[in-house]
Amino acid sequence: MNPSHQKQAANAMKGGEQIFNGFDIVPEVPDGHYYFRSTKSHGTTKTLSKHVMKEWKILEENLPDSIYVRVYENRIDLMRAVIIGAAGTPYHDGLFFFDIKLPSDYPNRPPKVYFYSFGYHLNPNLHNNGLVCLSLLNTWYGNSRERWNPRASTLLQVLVSIQALVLTENPYLNLPHVGGWIGRTMSRAYNEAFFLVTWYVAIKLVNRPPKNFEAFVIQHFRTRSVAVLDSCRECANGRVLVGYYCRNGGGSDGGSSTLRSSNVRVSPYFRNTMVDLYPKLIQTFQSCGADLQGTPKKLELEVIINKKPKKKQVINRRNHENKGEVRKNKTMGGVFKKTVDKIKTVLGWKKKKTSSKQIV
Structure with a gap:
């Protein structure tokens, strides 16, 4: 060669x-x-x-x-x-x-x-x-x-x-026969889970970086640590959509924040899990040599107030169209429960066997 x-x-x-x-x-x-x-x-x-x-x-x-x-x-x-x-x-x-x-x-x-x-x-x-x-x-x-x-x-x-x-913006939509309102709702919930899991994986990579990529992994997370932690705080507090946090100046590790959205609906599960994950990321990035001076060491959750609360709907059950709406609401309730259960499984809230395979 x-x-x-x-x-x-x-x-x-x-x-x-x-x-x-x-x-x-x-x-x-x-x-x-x-x-x-x-x-x-x-x-x-x-x-x-x-x-x-x-x-x-x-x-x-x-x-x-x-x-x-x-x-x-x-x-x-x-x-x-x-x-x-x-x-x-x-x-x-x-x-x-x-x-x-x-x-x-x-x-x-x-x-x-x-x-x-x-x-x-x-x-x-x-x-x-x-x-x-x-x-x-x-x-x-x-x-x-x-x-x-x-x-x-x-x-x-x-x-x-x-x-x-x-590795797309809405990975849940990669599933066959997925779409419409229910698909978009579940996609948002899955994006929260995938965002969290991305950083659980990052912690494992830093603890045991893959052979021939050791320096690359450490430098990658060291230089992007501030932006990642900023993103975690902004997403958990509903100030930005998952994946859409960026920093002015064209770099991941410098400049003031630019938010893509505001008053985003965030599930309690996502917020609470992020509170647990955040200090682990702090510790992981510090082990990479990141300068986190000025970065909050603890994630403080703010009260999220919806600017446009939904109006309460009165359903006339004798109306055929409204009966369909009732069925839709029941279906969505079941979908939401299944989504939460599946997300808990993804993050290990439910007992499941996980691979111990490491990269070396």
């Missing part, structure tokens, strides 16, 4: 911060890689090597600045990637790691992709057992144009699709 591709910018420093290549080649695959003990692709045939080198070149030249990939000299069939959650989503500023394996007959079959969920359910397409449901991987239904095409599909398309189609 060309040594010029190895850690070109990993040791470069700018303004006290390390600069990381989006694409980099490292000598050996870590034994904690999910597919480390899988059978090595018959590998190193000229055909597979040719396709791998083509994929590496595409990644090196075209990765967006929010996706980072590490590949391995001694196992060209394996790689590891991290995607940074985009603004305007409940995953904003979070980190999401994936281990990838190319089958021996690649590209005739799509790559295998494992998501490090730490036992949490972060998305309808990202399961707590690591399964990634995506049409392009042939793990989710879709028409022929959406599925893996050996002649045209690439690893870059897989990673960009996960970022754009899975």
Whole structure:
């Protein structure tokens, strides 16, 4: 391998911060890689090597600045990637790691992709057992144009699709046959849960950062810690929609706050859970070397007053249309209860088995 591709910018420093290549080649695959003990692709045939080198070149030249990939000299069939959650989503500023394996007959079959969920359910397409449901991987239904095409599909398309189609503004709407008023209501509740879980995962990543990404993880959360904590306080107090907090000046770690909305409806469950999570984030970011001087060390909940309270509706049960409205209200009550129960399960309020799998 060309040594010029190895850690070109990993040791470069700018303004006290390390600069990381989006694409980099490292000598050996870590034994904690999910597919480390899988059978090595018959590998190193000229055909597979040719396709791998083509994929590496595409990644090196075209990765967006929010996706980072590490590949391995001694196992060209394996790689590891991290995607940074985009603004305007409940995953904003979070980190999401994936281990990838190319089958021996690649590209005739799509790559295998494992998501490090730490036992949490972060998305309808990202399961707590690591399964990634995506049409392009042939793990989710879709028409022929959406599925893996050996002649045209690439690893870059897989990673960009996960970022754009899975880690979205309203991930709950990725479920089939979801929509309408009930879908939007449940989407808001799920966004709160996904936002919380994103930061529970972040704590685990800092405590044990993945191999070849140790410095990247620490620096990422150190530089974005103030914005993340500000976002937690603003969301919990109903001053901004989940995922829509930003800071003036174009950076995640500086400038005054700009709020996208105000007087947002926030569930008591979200507010109370955030009170418990906030000091854990403070401790985690301090371990990354973050300067949190001036940042409140405790999340104080404010009284939320709805500016436009709903008017009480009188329903005439003898009216056929109003009977339909009664049924709708009953249905919504059941939907809300199921949503709350499911969210409690996601966050561990209900007993459930969680994966102890760690990235190393």
